[in-house]
Amino acid sequence: xxxxxxxxxxxxxxxxxxxxxxxxxxxxxxxxxxxxxxxxxxxxxxxxxxxxxxxxxxxxxxxxxxxxxxxxxxxxxxxxxxxxxxxxxxxxxxxxxxxxxxxxx
Amino acid sequence: xxxxxxxxxxxxxxxxxxxxxxxxxxxxxxxxxxxxxxxxxxxxxxxxxxxxxxxxxxxxxxxxxxxxxxxxxxxxxxxxxxxxxxxxxxxxxxxxxxxxxxxxxxxxxxxxxxxxxxxxxxxxxxxxxxxxxxxxxxxxxxxxxxxxxxxxxxxxxxxxxxxxxxxxxxxxxxxxxxxxxxxxxxxxxxxxxxxxxxxxxxxxxxxxxxxxxxxxxxxxxxxxxxxxxxxxxxxxxxxxxxxxxxxxxxxxxxxxxxxxxxxxxxxxxxxxxxxxxxxxxxxxxxx
Amino acid sequence: xxxxxxxxxxxxxxxxxxxxxxxxxxxxxxxxxxxxxxxxxxxxxxxxxxxxxxxxxxxxxxxxxxxxxxxxxxxxxxxxxxxxxxxxxxxxxxxxxxxxxxxxxxxxxxxxxxxxxxxxxxxxxxxxxxxxxxxxxxxxxxxxxxxxxxxxxxxxxxxxxxxxxxxxxxxxxxxxxxxxxxxxxxxxxxxxxxxxxxxxxxxxxxxxxxxxxxxxxxxxxxxxxxxxxxxxxxxxxxxxxxxxxxxxxxxxxxxxxxxxxxxxxxxxxxxxxxxxxxxxxxxxxxxxxxxxxxxxxxxxxxxxxxxxxx
Numbered sequence: 001x002x003x004x005x006x007x008x009x010x011x012x013x014x015x016x017x018x019x020x021x022x023x024x025x026x027x028x029x030x031x032x033x034x035x036x037x038x039x040x041x042x043x044x045x046x047x048x049x050x051x052x053x054x055x056x057x058x059x060x061x062x063x064x065x066x067x068x069x070x071x072x073x074x075x076x077x078x079x080x081x082x083x084x085x086x087x088x089x090x091x092x093x094x095x096x097x098x099x100x101x102x103x104x105x
Numbered sequence: 106x107x108x109x110x111x112x113x114x115x116x117x118x119x120x121x122x123x124x125x126x127x128x129x130x131x132x133x134x135x136x137x138x139x140x141x142x143x144x145x146x147x148x149x150x151x152x153x154x155x156x157x158x159x160x161x162x163x164x165x166x167x168x169x170x171x172x173x174x175x176x177x178x179x180x181x182x183x184x185x186x187x188x189x190x191x192x193x194x195x196x197x198x199x200x201x202x203x204x205x206x207x208x209x210x211x212x213x214x215x216x217x218x219x220x221x222x223x224x225x226x227x228x229x230x231x232x233x234x235x236x237x238x239x240x241x242x243x244x245x246x247x248x249x250x251x252x253x254x255x256x257x258x259x260x261x262x263x264x265x266x267x268x269x270x271x272x273x274x275x276x277x278x279x280x281x282x283x284x285x286x287x288x289x290x291x292x293x294x295x296x297x298x299x300x301x302x303x304x305x306x307x308x309x310x311x312x313x314x315x316x317x318x319x320x321x322x323x324x325x326x327x328x329x330x331x332x333x334x335x336x337x338x339x340x341x342x343x344x345x346x347x348x349x350x351x352x353x354x355x356x357x358x359x360x361x362x363x364x365x366x367x368x369x370x371x372x373x374x375x376x377x378x379x380x381x382x383x384x385x386x387x388x389x390x391x392x
Numbered sequence: 393x394x395x396x397x398x399x400x401x402x403x404x405x406x407x408x409x410x411x412x413x414x415x416x417x418x419x420x421x422x423x424x425x426x427x428x429x430x431x432x433x434x435x436x437x438x439x440x441x442x443x444x445x446x447x448x449x450x451x452x453x454x455x456x457x458x459x460x461x462x463x464x465x466x467x468x469x470x471x472x473x474x475x476x477x478x479x480x481x482x483x484x485x486x487x488x489x490x491x492x493x494x495x496x497x498x499x500x501x502x503x504x505x506x507x508x509x510x511x512x513x514x515x516x517x518x519x520x521x522x523x524x525x526x527x528x529x530x531x532x533x534x535x536x537x538x539x540x541x542x543x544x545x546x547x548x549x550x551x552x553x554x555x556x557x558x559x560x561x562x563x564x565x566x567x568x569x570x571x572x573x574x575x576x577x578x579x580x581x582x583x584x585x586x587x588x589x590x591x592x593x594x595x596x597x598x599x600x601x602x603x604x605x606x607x608x609x610x611x612x613x614x615x616x617x618x619x620x621x622x623x624x625x626x627x628x629x630x631x632x633x634x635x636x637x638x639x640x641x642x643x644x645x646x647x648x649x650x651x652x653x654x655x656x657x658x659x660x661x662x663x664x665x666x667x668x669x670x671x672x673x674x675x676x677x678x679x680x681x682x683x684x685x686x687x688x689x690x691x692x693x694x695x696x697x698x699x700x701x702x
Contacts, residue, residue, distance in 0.1 A: 026238060026239075026241050028237040028238070028240075028241075029235065029237060029238035029239075030198060030201050030202070030203065030237070030238075031186075031187055031189075031198055031235060031238060032238065033203060034187070034189045034196045034198065034203055035189070037191070037196070037203075038189070038191045041191060041192060041193070044433070045469065045472075046469055046472075046474065047449060048449070048467040056241065057241050060241070069229060069230055069231065069242065069302070070229040070230075070233055070238070070239050070242070071238050071239060072238075073229075087228075087229035087230075088228075088229055089187060089189050089333070090189075090333075091189055091190045091191065091333055091334070092190060092191035092192060093190070094333075094334075096474065099474065100474050100475070103474075104460055104463075104466065104474075104475055105459070105460050106419075106423065106543075106547070107423065140612065143607075143608065146607060147604075147607075255593055255594060262661075283662075283663055284663040285663060
C-alpha cells in the first residue's frame, strides 16, 4: 500500500514511473475526504496501486501547474503521462473500472 | 458508526418508511426538515386519506410530528449534497459531515431544481456547488454567486473574503449580511457563458457580466446529482415494484418516483421501501 | 452586576438526568471486529504462498496475441477480477514457477507464475496487541477497550452540544426567576427584532406578511414564529441569570478588553464599523451573552462527564 503526498518539488519524481492515481484535494473540501477514503481502501486492498495526494491549498502552484480547476480532481497517470482526468466524486466501482483499464492495458 | 439506513427527505413517504424501519429495530440517520413536508402543510383539506376524515395539512403534520416523537425518531436538519458508494456501503454528505449507511432511501419529493443553461456543461470548469471546496481558486478574482437559500450565508461570506468582487444573486430576498465587495444584483441570472471555462454570466435584462467563476448554492439537489448513475425517467427516479432503484442498496419512494402525487401513494411506497430495505439488509448479513 | 434580573431558586443541574436525552453509546461486535481487523492487517506478515489462493498478491508473465495479456511482471490480487476474472480463476492452486496455457474470452494465454505473496493475519494475542505500540495497550482486552474508548470519544464529541441545550432548557424550567421588567422588555425587543430580520431576509415585510408566507420561510405560523423567538430570548436571559450567579460563586471576572474584542469580531464578521457593531452588541447584551455562555459551558462539561462514563 502506498500513499505519498506530493509537493511542487517531488511531484515529477513520484509520478514519473509506473501507474499512479493522483488525488487533488483542498484542506476544507469535505467531499474530497469521501473520495480519499475510497482511494485509501483501494490501495490497502491492491497494494500495487499507488496513490499520490496533492493538497492544493498548501501547494497552489502545483495545483495551477496541473491545471486544477475544481476539487476533488483525480488524474490517472502512467510513466508520467496523464491517461484521464476526472473532476468530481466517483463511486468505488467506477474507480475500479478505470484501474482495471489503465493499470493493465 | 454505520447506520442501517440513511433517509433523505421528511415527507409522508419518509415518515412511513421511518416508522416501519424503527419497528424493525433498524438504526436510522434521517435528514430533512423538522417542519416536515411544506407540500402537506399547504394542503387545505385532505379528503381521500383512508382512516382520517377531512384533515388539514397542518393538522396532519402535527399528528406526524407526534408520531415521530413517540417513536423516538429524530430528524437531522442538514443539507445532503452528495451520496457516494463504496464497499463499505454509502457515504452521505450531510452538511459538512460524512455519514456512513448500509442503505439509502430517497424520499425527495417532487420539486427538482432546474439548472441554468451552461451550468451542467461548465460544472468543474468555473461552475461549482461547493464553496469550501473550490473557493481557494479565486483569490482576488471576480465571481458570481447564486444563493438559493438563507442557510448559505456563511458560504457567501467565506467566498467574499477570498474573492475581490462578488456579484450576488439571491432568490430569497435581501441577504442580511453585507460586505463591501458584495454587490447584490437586482437583475436575475439567466445563463452561464464560456467555452472551456466560465467567462461571463448573462442576465435577464440582456447585460453580460464578465466573471471568473460561478457558485450555485441551492438548498435542494437534483436526484441525478445526488447519486451518480441513478436511473431517471425525466425527473422521476425509476424504481421497481419493491421501490429499488438501479443502484443496489438505494431505494426511492413518494413523489420523487412520479405520479400520482398523492399522500396515500407516498405512504404506501414508503412502507414497501422499508420492507425491501429490511430484506436487503438481511441478505447482506448472510454474505 | 452582570444582569439586573435575579434568581429566586436555581435548580441544581446535576440533578437533571442526562440519560433521558442521550442514546447510550454502543459499538456493535461487527464494528469492533472491523476495526480490530484493520489494525491487525497493518501488522500482518507477508509470506510466500505455496499454492495460489484467493486474495494472494500474484505476479505473472503472460504471452498471447492480446496486448493486455502479453506482458511481463503483471501484478494482481487473485480472484478479485481486476485483471481478468477468467484468468485469475485459472491461477487458483498453481505454484510459483508453474506455467499453464489457458483459454479465456480474449483468447489463448500462456501464463507463468513468477511470485505469490500472502498476508497472514496474526492471531490476536496479547503479544500482538502489545506490539502495536499503542500507549497503555498490552493485552487483547486493553486493545478492545482502547478501540471502544476512541469510538466513544468521537460519539461524545458529536452529541454533547445538542444534549447540553436540552439540559439547559430543563434547568430554566425548573428554576424560579424574578426577571427585571426593563431587562425583560429589552431582551424581548431583541427577540422580536431577530424575528423581524429573519422574515426580512427572506423578502417579507414583517408588518404585512401573511401566515402562509411566514410558514413557507420559517416553517410555522406568524404567531408561532414570533413566540418561538420570544421564548428563546427569555430563555437566554434566564441562562444569563444562572450564569452570573455561577460566575460570582466561582470568582470568574470579565477581563478588560473582552468587550472591545467582541465588538471587533462582530464588526469584522458583519462588515460594520466599530460604532455600528456596538449597536449590534451593546454592552449589556455582551454581559448577558457572557454569563449565558458561562452557564452553558458548565452544562456542557457536566454532559460530557456523564457521557464519558462507561
